[in-house]
Amino acid sequence: MKLEELRHGTELLKKGFAKMQKGGVIMDVTNAKQARIAEEAGAVAVMALHAVPADIRAAGGVARMADPAVILEIMDAVTIPVMAKVRIGHFVEAEILEALGVDTIDESEVLTPADEKYHIDKLRFTIPFVCGARDLGEALRRINEGAAMIRTKGEAGTGDVKEAVRHMRAIMGTIRELRGKTDEELLRVARDIDAPFELVKETAEMQRLPVVNFAAGGIATPADAALMMKMGADGVFVGSGVFKAESPEKMAKAIVEAVNNYDKPEVLAEISKGLGGAMKGLDTHTLSEDETLQTRGW
Amino acid sequence: MRVGIIALQGSVEEHVRAAERALSERGGGEAVSVKHAGIIPSCDAIILPGGESTTIGRLMLREGIADEIKSAAKGDVPILGTCAGLILLARYGDKQVEQTNQFLLELMNIHVTRNAFGRQRESFETPLKISVIGEKAFNAVFIRAPAITKVGENVEILAKCNGYIVAAKQDKLVALAFHPELTRDTRLHHFFFDLV
Numbered sequence: 447m448k449l450e451e452l453r454h455g456t457e458l459l460k461k462g463f464a465k466m467q468k469g470g471v472i473m474d475v476t477n478a479k480q481a482r483i484a485e486e487a488g489a490v491a492v493m494a495l496h497a498v499p500a501d502i503r504a505a506g507g508v509a510r511m512a513d514p515a516v517i518l519e520i521m522d523a524v525t526i527p528v529m530a531k532v533r534i535g536h537f538v539e540a541e542i543l544e545a546l547g548v549d550t551i552d553e554s555e556v557l558t559p560a561d562e563k564y565h566i567d568k569l570r571f572t573i574p575f576v577c578g579a580r581d582l583g584e585a586l587r588r589i590n591e592g593a594a595m596i597r598t599k600g601e602a603g604t605g606d607v608k609e610a611v612r613h614m615r616a617i618m619g620t621i622r623e624l625r626g627k628t629d630e631e632l633l634r635v636a637r638d639i640d641a642p643f644e645l646v647k648e649t650a651e652m653q654r655l656p657v658v659n660f661a662a663g664g665i666a667t668p669a670d671a672a673l674m675m676k677m678g679a680d681g682v683f684v685g686s687g688v689f690k691a692e693s694p695e696k697m698a699k700a701i702v703e704a705v706n707n708y709d710k711p712e713v714l715a716e717i718s719k720g721l722g723g724a725m726k727g728l729d730t731h732t733l734s735e736d737e738t739l740q741t742r743g744w
Numbered sequence: 745m746r747v748g749i750i751a752l753q754g755s756v757e758e759h760v761r762a763a764e765r766a767l768s769e770r771g772g773g774e775a776v777s778v779k780h781a782g783i784i785p786s787c788d789a790i791i792l793p794g795g796e797s798t799t800i801g802r803l804m805l806r807e808g809i810a811d812e813i814k815s816a817a818k819g820d821v822p823i824l825g826t827c828a829g830l831i832l833l834a835r836y837g838d839k840q841v842e843q844t845n846q847f848l849l850e851l852m853n854i855h856v857t858r859n860a861f862g863r864q865r866e867s868f869e870t871p872l873k874i875s876v877i878g879e880k881a882f883n884a885v886f887i888r889a890p891a892i893t894k895v896g897e898n899v900e901i902l903a904k905c906n907g908y909i910v911a912a913k914q915d916k917l918v919a920l921a922f923h924p925e926l927t928r929d930t931r932l933h934h935f936f937f938d939l940v
Contacts, residue, residue, distance in 0.1 A: 452868040452906075459867045462755075462926045463887050466795050466827070469753040485844060488803065490753065490796040525840045525858060526796055527888065549864035549888070573864050706752060706779070706803050 600663015
């Protein structure tokens with residue numbers, strides 16, 4: 447086998463990587479110990495951060511890419527893929543993460559945006575990107591820029607699932623509305639939701655997003671995770687929900703099992719027993735507009 | 745023919761569609777998703793998809809599916825493992841496998857190494873020669889792929905890439921380090937279904 451025949455960073459490889467995450471739970475971790483707990487619980491990947499979103503929210507100030515030393519420590523600690531976040535539009539942070547060998551970049555509204563006009567041109571990177579979205583138009587704009595995976599934005603760091611529910615319903619509902627539409631009608635939809643026609647058409651035909659679609663932003667219990675799976679999520683991200691819980695080990699295992707048994711209420715009941723407290727959380731209605739993270743990006 | 749796709753985590757949907765495509769090309773059959781115990785005994789063939797082997801292994805044990813797969817193998821039911829599935833089929837793992845207490849079905853006499861080619865940045869596609877499916881190269885998609893470092897008795901090597909064994913067969917067990925379910929080429933599926 448000649449080395450030059452190996453093709454790296456193709457769309458198939460990026461989107462294929464995301465497909466391998468389906469039916470799984472991706473957990474936010476801030477150090478090697480937490481990463482091992484996540485792996486042991488059965489997480490399919492970890493998101494390496496310097497602080498979980500609830501703490502980022504509480505700390506205020508400018509939130510940036512995590513310290514590469516923290517990310518490397520986490521990469522060394524586990525065998526599952528490691529993802530990390532960059533600020534919206536901050537392509538140099540993304541280049542740094544790619545140089546570190548991170549498996550996926552999350553261009554995330556949890557960090558303070560670096561560019562108020564442009565998201566990162568994700569097509570020119572070898573490794574895949576995941577991006578947040580609140581509706582179908584936003585999801586397809588990100589895919590058009592090269593995102594290999596989408597997640598709902600929800601409202602990170604709150605432990606309140608309602609925004610993730612709102613976003614998943616918006617995406618799935620609009621996809622259902624596309625069913626049976628003619629090309630002229632889809633062209634109109636593409637204009638209305640500000641998304642490329644080809645992607646709107648592909649979504650209409652597939653009756654799902656053309657890339658893997660996870661739920662994120664406010665998932666704090668096994669029932670929350672199962673709810674998102676029932677609504678059509680391919681998997682879930684749990685941010686603060688695990689390591690802000692009373693017993694992270696129990697909560698992490700329970701959420702992994704809940705994603706696998708989301709269609710079995712009697713099993714979910716068993717899984718949900720005696721977990722200790724979930725993260726305290728924050729009702730998103732108490733947040734003022736400038737405290738919400740989901741409005742970052744467009 | 746009834747093909748059970750282990751549906752705990754990973755590229756399940758893609759495997760179901762690929763199996764259905766191959767089955768329809770050879771006159772029918774059905775592909776069923778196996779999420780819980782009780783379905784495997786009625787299957788004529790089993791596919792272990794790609795995904796995270798640590799996760800699939802743990803869920804397989806918790807759901808009681810692992811024992812069912814082992815008994816099926818004893819009953820000569822063909823089993824195909826792709827990527828994570830290859831790891832699960834193996835008898836011997838590397839340091840990474842040990843470090844994570846990775847569960848193995850221990851069905852094939854092969855030694856595996858996880859993430860043999862590196863991280864996602866190093867994932868690749870390549871035309872692969874697999875003589876048992878014909879002259880034309882197969883577009884093999886390797887995603888954080890494992891590889892076989894050593895084979896024991898009764899194991900036939902089907903393909904190699906960069907010095908590693910990436911496809912092997914032992915009786916009715918087939919292990920692939922790459923993802924045929926991500927392409928439209930069904931030749932490996934037919935090779936596998938011929939074992940039924």
